[in-house]
Amino acid sequence: DGGITQSPKYLFRKEGQNVTLSCEQNLNHDAMYWYRQDPGQGLRLIYYSQIVNDFQKGDIAEGYSVSREKKESFPLTVTSAQKNPTAFYLCASSIGAGGYYNEQFFGPGTRLTVL
Amino acid sequence: AQSVAQPEDQVNVAEGNPLTVKCTYSVSGNPYLFWYVQYPNRGLQFLLKYITGDNLVKGSYGFEAEFNKSQTSFHLKKPSALVSDSALYFCAVTPPRTGGYNKLIFGAGTRLAVHP
Numbered sequence: 001d002g003g004i005t006q007s008p009k010y011l012f013r014k015e016g017q018n019v020t021l022s023c024e025q026n027l028n029h030d031a032m033y034w035y036r037q038d039p040g041q042g043l044r045l046i047y048y049s050q051i052v053n054d055f056q057k058g059d060i061a062e063g064y065s066v067s068r069e070k071k072e073s074f075p076l077t078v079t080s081a082q083k084n085p086t087a088f089y090l091c092a093s094s095i096g097a098g099g100y101y102n103e104q105f106f107g108p109g110t111r112l113t114v115l
Numbered sequence: 116a117q118s119v120a121q122p123e124d125q126v127n128v129a130e131g132n133p134l135t136v137k138c139t140y141s142v143s144g145n146p147y148l149f150w151y152v153q154y155p156n157r158g159l160q161f162l163l164k165y166i167t168g169d170n171l172v173k174g175s176y177g178f179e180a181e182f183n184k185s186q187t188s189f190h191l192k193k194p195s196a197l198v199s200d201s202a203l204y205f206c207a208v209t210p211p212r213t214g215g216y217n218k219l220i221f222g223a224g225t226r227l228a229v230h231p
Contacts, residue, residue: 004158040124042205042221043159090158101147101166101209104219106158 003027004107006091011112013078013085021076021110023091030096032074033104036060037088046089049074078112086114117142119208121222128196129230136191136225138206147209148189149219150180152202159205165189176200196229203227 004025013019025032031050035043045058049068063082068074074093078085088111092104118141128134140146147166151159163174170182180191189206206222 006158040223042119042223043219044221045218048218092159101164103149103161103164104159105161106151108158109156111156 004091004093004105006089006107006110008110009108011110013112013114015114016080018077018079019112021078021089021091021112023074023076023107024072025074025091025093025105025107026072027093027105028071029093029105030071031094032068033092033094034058034064034066034074034076035090035092037090037109043090046076084114085112087112117208117210117220119206119220119222121204121206121225123225124223125226125228127228127230130198131195134193134196134200134227134229136204136206136227138189138191138222140187140189140206140208140220142187142208142210142220144211146211148180148182149207149209150174150178150189150191151205151207153205153224154202162191162204196227198229198231201227201229 007022033048034046037043044060046064047066049055055066055068065077090109091107094102094104120139149164150162153159162178163172165172165182173179178193203224203226205224207219
C-alpha cells in the first residue's frame, strides 16, 4: 500500500466517544487526504492538507477534526458529533500541491464500527 | 454539478475474455482521469491516468483505458481477464482549476467478477 500506514485496522467506538485514526507516510509527500467509504457511494473527502500546519475541510467534514503537525502524519479524530461514523476510512497522500495530475497513494484503511 | 458515473454496479466476465468497465464524467474543461482498483478490505491502488496526448492509456497489470472527449468517457479495458482481476474498480476525475490541490471526484465503483 505504497508507504502509507494506517492504524488500527479495526476500531470499535461506543456512543459519545471520540476516537483517533492514525495515518503515517514515508513517501515525503506534501499533500495528505482523508476519505470515508460507504458501500455503493464511492469515496468522499473529509479533510485534506497541502502542507504542514495547514488543512482544509472537504465535502463531509462535520463531526471530524484533523491536525498536521508533521509532514509524515495526518491523524483524524472522529468526534461524538459525527452521527453515523460506521464506515471504512482511507488516508491518502500525493506529491505536492497544485499537481492536479498526480495520483494519490492510499493506505490500507481503518474500519470503524460504532457499538 | 461535477460528477462521475459508473453505470454498472457489477460486471461479470469469463476468464480469458476481454473486459470493459465503463466510466463517464460530467466536468467542465479538460479533466484529468484516473482508474483505481480496490481488493477486499484494502486501500485503493492506482492503475492508470489520462493527462493529455494519446487517447489510449496503458497501465498496470495489463489494463488500458480509452479517453473519448466527445462522449466524455474513460472506459477501462483488458484484452484477457484473469480471476485475480476480480475486485472493485473506481473511476475518478480531477477537474481543472481546483484551487491548488488535486481534488478527486470518485464514481461509486464497479465490482468486477471474473469466473473461471
